[in-house]
Amino acid sequence: MxxxxxxxxxxxxxxxxxxxxxxxxxxxxxxxxxxxxxxxIQGTGLKLELPQSSTATQLNTVDVTVGVEKDGELHLDRNDISAPQLTARLKDMEATKQVNVTIAGDKGVEYETIIKTMDLVRSAGIGSVALATDAQ
Incomplete structure (x- = not known):
């Protein structure tokens, strides 16, 4: 079957x-x-033909972050640096380009230490100083 x-x-x-x-x-x-x-990403994918200007100048700016730890230790671009070296490096940078400095202080840093760091930056001839914070 x-x-x-x-x-x-x-x-x-x-x-x-x-x-x-x-x-x-x-x-x-x-x-x-x-x-x-x-x-x-802002402005990508757009082909723009910019108008010509006879008085145009190129913006030469550089953004630098100075870190300040609780013990007052300074860092420039993640490298340890002393106060006189920081001022000298910023003066050298400012000689060739406009420098924008952001001071990133640790949470427990004393207010006086931040002000001293701002004074170091301003003594290098830099007027554009910002303080970094975290968004809530």
Whole structure:
């Protein structure tokens, strides 16, 4: 006697992986992330033809962060530095470019130490000084 079940199992198609829908989803994600990144980065992707000016000057600025620890130790670009060396380095930088200094003080630093650091920066001839804080 013949088994009818064997007949049904023999005609089944083998399962296969459809790759075309997966490619569609990957393309959608790629386009989505590209558009999001363009919105996050200001001015990218825009070809602008700027007008000419005979009195235009190039802005030569550099941003520098001075770190101040609780014990009064100073850091310039993550390197330990003394107060006289800091003033000398900032004077050298200011001679070639306009320097914007941000003072990042540790949470427990005394107010007087921050003011002394600001005085060091200003004695180097730098008028653009900011204090770094954390957003709440």
């Amino acid at each position: 013949r088994n009818h079940r064997a007949h049904y199992f023999g005609n089944e198609e083998k399962p296969r992986i459809e790759i075309i829908p997966m490619i569609d989803i990957m393309m959608f994600l790629l386009v989505f992330f590209m558009l999001v990144m363009l919105k996050m």
